[in-house]
Amino acid sequence: MLTLGALLSPVATAGASPAAPAAPEPAxxxxxxxxxxxxxxxxxxxxxxxxxxxxxxxxxxxxxxxxxxxxxxxxxxxxxxxxxxxxxxxxxxxxxxxxxxxxxxxxxxxxxxxxxxxxxxxxxxxxxxxxxxxxxxxxxxxxxxxxxxxxxxxxxxxxxxxxxxxxxxxxxxxxxxxxxxxxxxxxxxxxxxxxxxxxxxxxxxxxxxxxxxxxxxxxxRTYQATGKPVEGSLDGCRDAPLVAPGQYLDRFTGGRDLYYKVKKRPDQLLQVSATAVAEEGYGRGSLITVAAGPEADGEPRAWLREFDQSMGWANIISTGGRSKPGAGSEKPAPDDTGCILVENDVTRPGDKPMPVELLVGIADKTTRQAGARAPEPRTGADAEGGYSFNSATPIGPGTYRQSITVGEAPFWRVEVKAGQKLTVKAGVDIPKDFPRSATTGWGVTVYNAQRTSTQCNKDQNATELLAGRTGHIERVCGPWEISDEGGASGSAPDGYDVPGTYYLQAQVAEPDDEAKGIVVPISLTVDVTGTPRSGDGPVFFFGDDAAHGPSQSGAHAGGEQGANGTTAAATDDDSPLGKLALPAGIGAGVLLLAGLAFYALKRRGAA
Missing domain, CATH: 3.40.50.410 (von Willebrand factor, type A domain)
Incomplete structure (x- = not known):
């Protein structure tokens, strides 16, 4: 059984960003x-x-x-x-x-x-x-x-x-x-x-x-969904498993939604992220939504509700949100038990099951006092991008170069604090003999600390169509000013004022097969300016595996294994975990393959 000291020690709560679970074995x-x-x-x-x-x-x-x-x-x-x-x-x-x-x-x-x-x-x-x-x-x-x-x-x-x-x-x-x-x-x-x-x-x-x-x-090098296996309820919150902070792996079947129970006191903040991973790509209008609120609600959303929609070609949709701070803006839940809902407007009856990552985090005064630490940034050849939120390569300010094949979508992660500004510049060199296609584009996507994606800038889509152009093509995203210490101010579009781990993903997107496999050189320049501001910003706890430190990005598995082999993220008893009413998070990372005309649509706050 976990002790209180082990659960909330500075080591155990070491990550404002979650630690990675054990990497899945390559094919x-x-x-x-x-x-x-x-x-x-x-x-x-x-x-x-x-x-x-x-x-x-x-x-x-x-x-x-x-x-x-x-x-x-x-x-x-x-x-x-x-x-x-x-x-x-x-x-x-x-x-x-x-x-x-x-x-x-x-x-x-x-x-x-x-x-x-x-x-x-x-x-x-x-x-x-x-x-x-x-x-x-x-x-x-x-x-x-x-x-x-x-x-x-x-x-x-x-x-x-x-x-x-x-x-x-x-x-x-x-x-x-x-x-x-x-x-x-x-x-x-x-x-x-x-x-x-x-x-x-x-x-x-x-x-x-x-x-x-x-x-x-x-x-x-494809996106490999990871997490502790869990089976969310398909029929509402009553029979849903109780999840604690950590990363979990579930799946969408047919057009069914997924439900999980979670414990959260009114004075605690809850973060929930969800990532749906397709083998090929999404059609227009595919939608994933995460919501959370008291279990008694017909549709839980009093704590948070966020969604992302694909309007073009992508193989991942990711969204996440945080509840607002303070009991005054939260609806109390009986026994501090609430419900997480992951709405599935992606798969249809008869479709193959689709992996879904869930990430859950909790923040309160105890986790904030514990402090936070981040993985050591990599440089040189060691800074080659990873291929999911969980394997995103930690980097600092600077310029990084590597070659990728068309269709790959490497990930990096960078830590940004309140008081700083983040600017991301990504370039690609398209060879003269590159196949001409109306659907090929160069994209860079930035995901905030809640694993929510954004358009590069207000006047730009996620992907810039090449339209037959060759040579060096560059896109600049930002600067975004990181100012929100409360976790859900909603002052910046798509939440790009929230401090924490930001994920950067670059890709030459090609829905057709003509250009796949062609190798192109890319560059990524990260600029973080400004002086970090001291304050009482939240530090999220993403599960006890964080004691090992966030070695590469993303969420890690949390929770306990039941005697019957099923996974429960929390114990509904008098254990320290149960008494703390820590919220469960769905580990999500949706790797949007910055495809054609992709737009991220989001609604923040309680409905």
């Missing part, structure tokens, strides 16, 4: 490479297909994150004869699925350098073996590179793909057709389609390298 990826005899053809931009494939695979090995589990399987690499039985069994695991540390990286590159292309094309058999390489659990992907159709069926490769999908495994197969004739393309696309993977054509070494890079980044 396990097995690359299956065609080394059949046709790969010796000298038609890949002045070199053999084999040489181009070696170049692309070596690039993947060089750039793979150290913690990323990568395996390599080849087929057609050892038997040069005509015996079909032997040729169609010619598939080998070259590299087990293992994190790419220095030793594994050196070994893999050495093996790739020695590849020869000599044999048959047993795609179906190789897919079965690759599924075994990846193991039985976790997010797994097979990336298949082939220049032709299977020459060994049975088993037909598309039937093998259906077989793997029917096993209920979290497994997708992405396919790159390398100079593939039209006769083979339908077979390869079928493999991708039936496993919910993707198909891409590549005609030369550069496009193969770019295509593979995009697929691997998709597996390793």
């Amino acid at each position: 396990r990826i097995d690359l299956v490479l065609d080394l059949s005899g046709s790969m010796n053809q000298d038609d890949a931009d002045g070199q053999t297909r084999l040489a181009a494939a070696k170049q692309a695979v070596t690039r993947i090995i060089d750039t793979a994150p150290e913690q990323a589990p990568l395996g390599l399987r080849v087929y057609g690499a050892t038997y040069p004869g005509q015996d079909k039985k032997r040729g169609c069994a010619d598939t080998q695991r070259v590299l087990p699925v293992t994190p790419m540390d220095r030793a594994a990286r050196a070994d893999a590159k050495k093996r790739v350098a020695g590849f020869k292309a000599v044999g048959f094309t047993p795609i179906g058999v190789s897919l079965r073996e690759a599924a075994k390489d990846l193991g039985p659990s976790g997010e797994r992907r097979i990336i298949l590179v082939s220049d032709g159709e299977d020459t060994c069926a049975p088993p037909p490769p598309c039937e093998v793909a259906r077989e793997l999908k029917a096993q209920g495994l979290d497994l997708a197969v992405d396919v790159v057709g390398f100079r593939t004739p039209s006769s083979a393309r339908a077979q390869l696309k079928c493999i991708a389609d039936v496993t919910d993977g993707s198909y891409t054509d590549a005609d030369d070494a550069d496009s193969l390298t770019a295509g593979l890079g995009a697929l691997f980044r998709k597996g390793w």
Whole structure:
């Protein structure tokens, strides 16, 4: 059981911003490479297909994150004869699925350098073996590179793909057709389609390298929703789980809303954030709302109500809010128990379940007196952006540069205090041969300490359409003056006067597939001016895991595990946690992929 001292000690309440939960494991990826005899053809931009494939695979090995589990399987690499039985069994695991540390990286590159292309094309058999390489659990992907159709069926490769999908495994197969004739393309696309993977054509070494890079980044660098599992009630507050400060992971099903109980005294401030994460993108008008208030209310909203709406292409919607301070502006709740409502106007009946992060925080005099600390900013290569609120890279004022692929949306975080001003400048260099598209744009999104997004400035949308432009394109957001010490003054549009952790996200958005995978250099300049003002601003407690310190951004999981395996964020008893009536927060981070004409709409305060 937690003690009072442990719960509200300066260490336990160390974050005005929440600490990150344990990072989710990266997707396990097995690359299956065609080394059949046709790969010796000298038609890949002045070199053999084999040489181009070696170049692309070596690039993947060089750039793979150290913690990323990568395996390599080849087929057609050892038997040069005509015996079909032997040729169609010619598939080998070259590299087990293992994190790419220095030793594994050196070994893999050495093996790739020695590849020869000599044999048959047993795609179906190789897919079965690759599924075994990846193991039985976790997010797994097979990336298949082939220049032709299977020459060994049975088993037909598309039937093998259906077989793997029917096993209920979290497994997708992405396919790159390398100079593939039209006769083979339908077979390869079928493999991708039936496993919910993707198909891409590549005609030369550069496009193969770019295509593979995009697929691997998709597996390793997409937004990964995190938090302690919880199941919100679908039928109102009565049966809802009680949540304490922390980050939780739930899901939208159909068009159903989610309800959670929370404890909050009138003298305490409550922060609630919510993030819905889509696999592809939202349609126009998708809406997510968070509200909280006394449980007795028909629709709880007396404490706070905030919403964000997507009017364009985005794969995340994020919103959050804080209650107003003081008992005089709050409606008392019986036994200090209230209700959190996350309204779902995103999914419809029959849609796939969609992950939702919930973040809950509480602030009062005790947490404020405990003080706050922030993670040490990173510099140089260590300042490369993360890929969610939880993995956002902590930075300070300065200029940061890196390269991203089109469709990626890296995150950074910066701490801003009352009395300071924040200005964010983001630039991208678009190459002259960049595909012309009416829907591609350059966007930078700033999220405030409540994880609510804003338009860059009043006269600018979140994304600036490129409209065929190339060269250096730059956007400036702000300056925003951080002045609100009470937590909900509502004086600034979208709450950009609230001190705390601000999240910065940049992206070249491309709803179509034409530009995906192209690598472009970007720069991010952060300017924080002014002298921090002393005062009694709130310090939010986001759960006991904050004792470990906010290592990278975002929320962390809080709460306790029940004997039946279900998650409750708070205990409704006489424990110190129950007596303190600490509010539960929904850990939210909605990564809006700054897509076309995205607008953030918000209403602040009690309804």
